[in-house]
Amino acid sequence: MLVFSMTLAACGGGGEEPAPQDDATQEEETEEEAAEETAGEPQYGGDLIYGQTGNPQLFNPLYSQDTASGDIEDLIFAGLMRTDENLNVVPHLGEPVEVSEDGLEHIYRIYEGVKWHDGEEVTADDVVFTFSIPLHDDYDGPRKSYFESLESVEKIDDYTVKFVLNKPDAAWPITAGWALLPEHILGDVPVAELGEHEFNRNPVGAGPFKFDEWVEGQYVRLVAHEDYFEGRPYLDSITVKITGDSNAQVLQLQTGDIQMGAFSSEEFSTVETFDHVNISQILRYAYNYFGFNFRNEFFQDLRVRQAIAHALDRQAIIDATLDGHGEVAHGPVSPLSWAWTDDLTVYEYDPEKAKALLAEAGWEPGSDGVLEKDGKKFEIEILYNEENIARRNTAVIMQEQLAEVGIKATPKSLEWGAFLDTINPPNYDFDTIILGWALGTDPNPIAIFHSREIEKGLNNISYVNEELDRLMEEAEVTLDEEERKEKLHEIFKILSEDLPYVFLNYPMDNVAYPKNLHGFTHHPRVPFYKAHEWWLEQ
Known part of the structure; x- marks a missing residue:
């Protein structure tokens, strides 16, 4: 689903308009920056347990519509573009290279050497396949409206595609970043069957972490994608543990059953007393x-x-x-x-x-x-x-x-x-x-x-x-x-x-994370933003 689309939020805290941070928060951030400076070189290894209250429903960005699923999809899948922490659209697996004068033709280049989790290369065939799904008459997912302006998508060569629009679309640079699906795995599956396909419970993507195991109602385990195009993640794995509700989430943060997770503003004063975690708070998008x-x-x-x-x-x-x-x-x-x-x-x-x-x-x-x-x-x-x-x-x-x-x-x-x-x-x-x-x-x-x-x-x-x-x-x-x-x-x-x-x-977005975790950038919408850069000091 990624940040390009709207998703129903299973959890959420309070909220406030952007304002200068108070002295206590500024001091805390300064201490964290100092900790980053003294942490030394990033280290490979470590398993991070992340708490999430909601149960994911499936893992397919064209069919899911909730944050419990979409947040995990951000680790598994990747698209041509992504949004940075300032909500700017920037290149990811590729980049735009040409736009026609009338704004109806957009050409994108895919970076060479990007690998799916099974080792196959990401090519123009995958882009054409992914963007053709919501155009199909048999597509019954919730995301059709995002592609209303797309007339067709064409392969120019193995690493170049052309999107042809039927009308100008101010949001097209955003939609062009939709997470890609593997044509070599799903290409022969009828579109009418994609929403219920087994792939959605055992997905293959091109993101920084590979799907490993899903025990429904308990956890989803992801392992490092060794061939991730931005470099192998420092962490060996991320386990997203389903905590069930906000109270259980905070209790498990306290006991160490989970190491990291978001929490409601009503719990802020409680989590502040946990001496084994740092807290980051920003306005959520x-x-x-x-x-x-x-x-x-x-x-x-x-x-x-x-x-x-x-x-x-x-x-x-x-x-x-x-x-x-x-x-x-x-x-x-x-x-x-x-x-x-x-x-x-x-x-x-x-x-x-x-x-x-x-x-x-x-x-x-x-x-x-x-x-x-x-x-x-x-x-x-x-x-x-x-x-x-x-x-x-x-x-x-x-x-x-x-x-x-x-x-x-x-x-x-x-x-x-x-x-x-x-x-x-x-x-x-x-x-x-x-x-x-x-x-x-x-x-x-x-x-x-x-x-x-x-x-x-x-x-x-x-x-x-x-x-x-x-x-x-x-x-x-x-x-x-x-x-x-x-x-x-x-x-x-x-x-x-x-x-x-x-x-x-x-709402405000409150995240508690272990004091030995480095490389974390708090994104107003994406919990696992640049998770390949996170590392645990041993």
Whole structure:
């Protein structure tokens, strides 16, 4: 999946807008830099155990859609391009060499000598194969919209390919970095069978680590790719251990059952006391939200969505569930994005205004205090994934806050895999959800909110806004950055006002790692960024 696409986040912490770090953090970073300077030459060897709360579903970047799978895919797979820690698109397995004047033809060169994990060379055949899959009529994965502008992909020679677009696409340099799949392994598999193919449980990629073993619900073990084109990783292996939930993750960090892992901001003060780990905290390229299922007639009335936004004290939620490490969000754009704007519609906490809006929409209190309309009580479920303690606590607080305005909300949790099955096509079986998006590099939210994404894409809330569809399509083909930024700002403004979600917060990304680990670069979106450079001081 990589950072190029949006993924559903199984875990997530709090959030705050970028600001100068306080003295304590600056001092800690200075000490870490000093430690790097005195660590000496990188050493080969060592096995790193990394904790992750969510269970991966499969390993195929064209079919997975969650961070639990996608984060591990970043170790296994690689594409022509990647994003650096500043979210710039830079060369990886290849590089762009020519773009036509009209922007419709893009030629890329693949570096020679790049090897798949089985020793075969990565060639133009693999690029053509990978990018042809989402163009096929039988492709039923969730990523089709990312390739809407791609007309064809052609092999020029063994190390050169040409992408032909059917329209200008500002995001194409990002999409061109999609992780490659091996043609020599999957080339004869019918596209209709790829989503369920055994490869997705025993993958072969060209990334820095090779898949070794997956014991479902327990761990995924990866070993160093000896022929990785940027050099053999220093670590012998990385084992991603499935910890189950946020509390277990922190406990296992404390006991040493895992050596490294992300943790929620609500646990920050606890993890700070662990003397065997360093902590790195940066703004994550993501947001958390409370989403409405528009198949439920309750939420088709904007006044109801506005009332709920006014009924939720989002700052109180941040304070109670994230230990205050957070900034209230009002729209779908990250402060880290080049397209950031604060010109968004703000729904302040105002329970009385919420009650007035609900009354205006025809909802009146029943004998038990729960609102009623046309013989129906305003009773809903708040669905969240059970691994995420912050979301559980958020659901409980929301239950209390919504009760104050007459809405009976019942929290309900599911294991991550069951949660995804429940909310996604073809089920859409929920009233509301607490969830988060780990954002893609391109800030256009077309993959989440366009109506074409309802049946097979990422618009699992079934939201339809024709004006928004048009604007997102226009932004997709606008190549001038300033003109595109204006269109994106209009899009963000509409979404902040129309409330398909109540946007909750911009999360912080907190990572604990062993004090003898060197080479770690904290990326705002990719946990295993440049993991081939990580090494353990023996």
